[in-house]
Amino acid sequence: MSALIAIEFTKIVRRRLxxxxxxxxxxxxxxxxxxxxxxxxxxxxxxxxPDVATRLRSTLYLQETVPFAMxxxxxxxxxxxxxxxxxxxxxxxxxxxxxxLIAAEPRRERVLLAKLVTLWVVxxxxxxxxxxxxxxxxxxxxxxxxxxxxxFVDAAYxxxxxxxxxxxLVATAPYFALAALLGVVGxxxxxxxxxxxxxxxxxxxxxxxxxxxxGWLAEIPPYMLDTNADTLGLANGxxxxxxxxxxxxxxxxxxxxxxxxxxxxxxxxxxxFMVASFWAFRRQDLxxxx
Amino acid sequence: xxxxxxxxxxxxxADPPVLELRGLTKRYGALTAVSSVxxxxxxxxxxxxxxxxxxxxxxxxxxxxxxxxxTAGEVIIxxxxxxxxxxxALQDVGGLVEGSAFYPYLSGRLxxxxxxxxxxxPTGRVDEALELVDLTRAxxxxxxxxxQGMRQRLGVAGALMHHPRLVVLDEPTSGLDxxxxxxxxxLLPRIASAGTTVILASxxxxxxxxxxTRVAIMQAGAVIASGTIESLxxxxxxxxxxxxxxxxxxALEILQGxxxxxxxxxxxxxxxxxxxxxxxxxxxALLDAGIIASEVVPIVPTLESIFMELTVQAxxx
Numbered sequence: 001m002s003a004l005i006a007i008e009f010t011k012i013v014r015r016r017l018x019x020x021x022x023x024x025x026x027x028x029x030x031x032x033x034x035x036x037x038x039x040x041x042x043x044x045x046x047x048x049x050p051d052v053a054t055r056l057r058s059t060l061y062l063q064e065t066v067p068f069a070m071x072x073x074x075x076x077x078x079x080x081x082x083x084x085x086x087x088x089x090x091x092x093x094x095x096x097x098x099x100x101l102i103a104a105e106p107r108r109e110r111v112l113l114a115k116l117v118t119l120w121v122v123x124x125x126x127x128x129x130x131x132x133x134x135x136x137x138x139x140x141x142x143x144x145x146x147x148x149x150x151x152f153v154d155a156a157y158x159x160x161x162x163x164x165x166x167x168x169l170v171a172t173a174p175y176f177a178l179a180a181l182l183g184v185v186g187x188x189x190x191x192x193x194x195x196x197x198x199x200x201x202x203x204x205x206x207x208x209x210x211x212x213x214x215g216w217l218a219e220i221p222p223y224m225l226d227t228n229a230d231t232l233g234l235a236n237g238x239x240x241x242x243x244x245x246x247x248x249x250x251x252x253x254x255x256x257x258x259x260x261x262x263x264x265x266x267x268x269x270x271x272x273f274m275v276a277s278f279w280a281f282r283r284q285d286l287x288x289x290x
Numbered sequence: 291x292x293x294x295x296x297x298x299x300x301x302x303x304a305d306p307p308v309l310e311l312r313g314l315t316k317r318y319g320a321l322t323a324v325s326s327v328x329x330x331x332x333x334x335x336x337x338x339x340x341x342x343x344x345x346x347x348x349x350x351x352x353x354x355x356x357x358x359x360x361t362a363g364e365v366i367i368x369x370x371x372x373x374x375x376x377x378x379a380l381q382d383v384g385g386l387v388e389g390s391a392f393y394p395y396l397s398g399r400l401x402x403x404x405x406x407x408x409x410x411x412p413t414g415r416v417d418e419a420l421e422l423v424d425l426t427r428a429x430x431x432x433x434x435x436x437x438q439g440m441r442q443r444l445g446v447a448g449a450l451m452h453h454p455r456l457v458v459l460d461e462p463t464s465g466l467d468x469x470x471x472x473x474x475x476x477l478l479p480r481i482a483s484a485g486t487t488v489i490l491a492s493x494x495x496x497x498x499x500x501x502x503t504r505v506a507i508m509q510a511g512a513v514i515a516s517g518t519i520e521s522l523x524x525x526x527x528x529x530x531x532x533x534x535x536x537x538x539x540x541a542l543e544i545l546q547g548x549x550x551x552x553x554x555x556x557x558x559x560x561x562x563x564x565x566x567x568x569x570x571x572x573x574x575a576l577l578d579a580g581i582i583a584s585e586v587v588p589i590v591p592t593l594e595s596i597f598m599e600l601t602v603q604a605x606x607x
Contacts, residue, residue: 007404015395096391099357100448103385104408106356106376285358288348288388 004105004114011088012122018084022126025080026133029072033137036060062135062142063152069134070164070236073127078172078200081123082179086192088119089183099286112281116180116274123176124169131165164236170263171232174225175200177273184277187289200226225269228262235259306369308333308456308487309354313363316349316511323349325511326363331489331504333455336482338502339491340593342601346511347491348388351460354489355385367456384454386462390445394434398425398444401433402451409452419447424473438465446474450481457481460491475501499593509601523591531561531572532585544579548572562589 012018037060043053059068092098092115101111142148175196183192207221221227234256257265307330316324324346331337341347352358354365356372356379365372370379392401402416420426423443428436436444442465449457459478463471478501482488492498498505499519506516515522533541538556545554545563548571552564565572569586576583589595 003407003410007407010400010404011393011396014400095394096389097393098391099355099387100391100405101408102357103355103380103383104405106380283359285352287352287358288391290389 001110001114004110005118008114008118009122012084012118015088017087018122021080021083022129025076025126025130028076029130029134030137032072033060033134033141037141057145060138060141061145061147062138063147063149065134065138066157066161066164067236069131069138070168071233072134073130073168074171074233074236077123077127077130077168078175079197080126081172081176082196082200083193084123084126085119085176086179086183086196087189089115089180090186090189090192093183093187093286094189094289096288099288102286108282109278112184112278116277119180120176127165127168167232167235167259167263170266171229174266174269174273175229177270177277181273181277181280184284185280187284222257222261223265225266228257228265231256231259231262232266235262306333307331307366308335308368309489310366311350311354311363312366314350314353314360314365315362316346316353316358317361322511324353324360327508327511327513329506329513329516331456331487333487334482334485335504336478336488336490336502338498338505339489339508340495340498340505340597341491341508345508345601347508348460349511350508351385351387351458351489351491354458355383355387356380357387382452382455383458384449384452384456385458385460386442386445386449387458387460389464390441390448392433392441392444392448394432396433397430398433398436398440399429401444402448405448405451411452415451419451422450422477423447439467439470442466443470446477454486456487456489458489461493462490463492463494463497471497495592495594495597505593507597507600515596515600519593522593522596527566528562528564528589528591528595529569529572530585530587530589531563531576531583532559533561533576533581533583535559537581540579541576541581541583544575544581545572548575560585 036056040053040057040060043056058064092101098111102108105111139148178199179192179196182195183189186192186195203224204226207224207226210217211221211227212218256262309329309331311327311329314324314327314329315322327346327350339347339350349358353360354367354372356365356376360373365379367379367383372379392398393404396404399416399420402419403413405411406413406416417426420429423446425440425443425447428440433441433444442462446459446462449459463474466474475497478488478490482503490498490502502519504516504518505522506513508514531541531545538561542554542556542561545551545561545565548565548567550566554561554563556562563572569588573583573586
């Protein structure tokens, strides 16, 4: 198993696509911070909506930036993770390299397990790197604004930040598992990526419409992906969380479930997608794709 | 069509078989790609698997390699069932089926190193394999930049690197230049002489004739003939008879009446027939009917002629 994981890690790290996705992911996070800082600067200079500008700027400062950083990871990290997982699973079929792996290690479940574990670990490391990039950018902004200090860092801060990150992992896990499943079933990177995004996008719309429809239809979205993922994503707090989270008017209108409910439902979906991936992979024919 | 009983010839009973196919069947919906194939391959044999496109050769090899799952039947390698003990069954199997498969963004060497690591081989085997297929100098280049021939050679290197007991090669000379093709032809008997069993699927019948000790001919998913090349060649002799066009219909009737004669096929100016009768018997029969044959020529069978006879629809009379 260790040989399989080492090989998977080598393949993932050396692949140009993965390197580009990581660079774009981190680059975008920096750009968002810099743009928001410049925008707040302009708003303050012009003198329009000073409250908004001040709130925006404080979000970028190190002491308050973790919730905002988590929301950024929830959106950009979700997209990057789905691309990397769907692509790395699906490409094995397009290149026929899955046949090479199976010829050398015919126990298929081990091959898939090594691949999924390695991909997930790499994605988590990339999310941590993204967080580090945002914290560094935030620290530089805070320093430039003359607001830098680390007095806010205590055990509670570290604990809350860790919980936020764990919530992020649970919120994204079923989408990553879905990308892997679709990569396996569709036997292509395109299936893994495109259908995952399609499902995420459409499921959100359908879930929202069902919530708005009321009655028994409104009881279904709490057992779907989007409602629960949003619940966890927005639970990370901050100003956006306050605007759209459980306790907000919007959150109540959409009948958002509790955090535990959301976590359990998402974990169940992630597990179901994983089981389906293994089931499909064990049974499927690995024909040569010319 | 001449029929050959596959069941009477498939077994090579001298040694315990390295590979046994028992009633191997693969269906895709209504299409039966492989139909109840029974085949034994013994240690050190080079089995040529022949058949027209779509005959089920590649599907059979994919089943042997465990890439696709049989609908029915079983693949047994070295006494291990591929279904119940895939790891043990495929441990000593190397294959190149339908083309090489490597990561395009990694070098040839790194691709082989990954296989070596998976199989628990020392890195020295990678150098050995690269040397075997003459890719040492190109080892650091990305696989995606390799030519078709280099890709094929790397595939062969990957298949042979762990010194397998059974090697499955599907069109291994595809994409190779004449020198590479010759090297491959020389390589196969060499690896077989070391006790490795080889299954070679190829469209190049002369190549098969030169290197294989036994052939199995497939059509429509079934093995329709199997045996040593010599045994297939010892089939009923075939003759070509040329008579004037005006007498051809009558000559056909006469020849069909000759003892121990199979079908008589007219093709262009000639009549082709399978018979154990001698050339003088045929000539005499025609002369007795007042027909003078300008040519009565025995046809020396080749693997190609046997293959065509077995697999190609007989021309209309």
